[in-house]
Structure formats: C-alpha cells, structure tokens
Amino acid sequence: MFHWLEKNPFFFAVGVFLVIAFAGLVEILPNFAEASRPVAGLRPYTVLELAGKEVYKKDNCIACHSQLIRPFKAETDRYGQYSLSGEYAYDRPFLWGSKRTGPDLHRVGNYRTTEWHENHMWDPTSVVPGSIMPAYKHQFTNIADIATAYAEAVTVKNAFHTPYGDDIQPGKKAFEAYKPKVLAEAKKIAAQMKNKDVKDAVAAGKIPEVVALIAYLNSLGTSRYDAKSK
Numbered sequence: 001m002f003h004w005l006e007k008n009p010f011f012f013a014v015g016v017f018l019v020i021a022f023a024g025l026v027e028i029l030p031n032f033a034e035a036s037r038p039v040a041g042l043r044p045y046t047v048l049e050l051a052g053k054e055v056y057k058k059d060n061c062i063a064c065h066s067q068l069i070r071p072f073k074a075e076t077d078r079y080g081q082y083s084l085s086g087e088y089a090y091d092r093p094f095l096w097g098s099k100r101t102g103p104d105l106h107r108v109g110n111y112r113t114t115e116w117h118e119n120h121m122w123d124p125t126s127v128v129p130g131s132i133m134p135a136y137k138h139q140f141t142n143i144a145d146i147a148t149a150y151a152e153a154v155t156v157k158n159a160f161h162t163p164y165g166d167d168i169q170p171g172k173k174a175f176e177a178y179k180p181k182v183l184a185e186a187k188k189i190a191a192q193m194k195n196k197d198v199k200d201a202v203a204a205g206k207i208p209e210v211v212a213l214i215a216y217l218n219s220l221g222t223s224r225y226d227a228k229s230k
Contacts, residue, residue, distance in 0.1 A: 038086050039084055039086035039087055039225075040225075041226035042086070042090070043090075043224055043225070043226065044090045044153075045090060045216070045224075046219075047146065047149050047178070047181075047182050048144075048146070048149070048185045048207070048216075049219045050149035050152050050153060050216075051144040051145060051149035051182075051207070051212040051215075051216075052209075052212035052213040052214065052216025052217070054145060054148065054212075055144065055213040055216070056217075059139070061105075062095050063099060065097060065101075065102045065104065065105045066097035066098065066099065066100055067083075067094075067097060067105050067106040068083050068097065069082045069104055069106050069107065070082060075104070078103075078104075079103070079104045080110060081107070090156070092156060102133060105220055107221040108221065109217060109218045109219055109221030109223045110221035110222055110223075112217070112218075113192070114193060114218065115192060115193065117210075117213075117217055118193045118214065120133075121135070121136045121137075121139055121140075121213070121214075122135060122137060122140065122195070123135055136210070138209075139208065139209040139210035139213060140195055140198055140208055140209075141197070143206050143207065143209065144207045144208065144209045144212035146207060149212075150168075154168055154170050167181075183202070185215065186202050186215070189214055190202040190211055193211075193214075195210075
C-alpha cells in the first residue's frame, strides 16, 4: 500500500494532509475547549450589571470602544493584561468591537472610579479635554430596565447553566423578591456619586441608567474575580 502511495503523488499528499489534520485536531481541540471555560474565580454579571450592559448596547458604546486587548506590547502597556477567551464565558453577546475612536474598555474597572464615570458621562471634556465623545445626560433621568435584565439572568441560568444562585427564579413574584438586592447594589454606586437627582431616584427605589452603566463598567476588570483568584 505504501509503495502505491509513493507512486501516486496526489493521493500521497491527501494522506499526509489527513494525518497532519487529525494530529492537529487531537492537539488543538482539548486546549481550545479548556481555554473557552470560565477563568478561575470569574463570576457572572449581576442583574444591575446586566442592565448596565443593555444601556451600553442601547447607546451604541461599541461603535467607539472595543473590549478586546490583543497580545501586543503596545496594547498591554496601555490597557493591561491581554484578554483571555475564558473571560468572556458569561458574555452573551460578546462586545469585542473593532473600532477604537475611544480606548479599549475591557479592564476599565481596574483604573476608573464611579466618580470619574459620572463626570465623564455628564460632560466628557471635563475629564478628557478635547474629547469628541457626546454627553449622555439622558442616562441620569432615564430609568434602567431591571425587569428585562433579571429575565436575562433567568434565561442564561436555565439555558446555559450560568452559575446564579437559587434566588434567581422565573416569575414576577421571584423578581419582586429579588429587587431589593439590585437596589442595594445601586445604592452603593449612588453613594459615590454627586448628582442629587440620581441619589433621590435611587432612594425612591428607581435606578437611573447611569447607575446601571457605571456598575457594568466597574465590573470590567478584576472586580469580577473572587479575591482568592486575583
């Protein structure tokens, strides 16, 4: 058989290709599957952070910001450690983006504060002179859609086995029972903000979009890792 293959270059080339391809799959697929699993200590987004992610998508932040740090020195020097595939295990959809009119945000939670984001969303040039980013003052009055964010958490928990607790359950009654946790998280964000209208809204049980968005931005980085894994 081997003599026959040697006399038929085409079939010999096909045989070599198949052997190499099979060996490559045996070597690559297990590593690929391992890399796609959640990195150690990674937690899912909270319901408030999911609501903020929806604001991020609704206001089209992805048009100017990426969330993918490539393994090049110029990028890691500026933005931090390059992105790992397992860091996106709970992202549906991914918000990698491909445009950088503004900086990459994948680790923005490591170096920006709630107060900085508040000032930036209200008046970008107050913290970044010469910025061409528009102001997003409507986020300070628009109310975040917490019910939809909760429904998303229920969906990904049941459909993709995302590790949410037993208190994330379908149904209006379960949502009403969970809302105090979301509000408590929002109050921690609002306590670090200066805007009185935002503080008053949260105190009244309403969560402005900017609070949810800041919660989401603050989570982009090591804040989504358990302390033991940092």
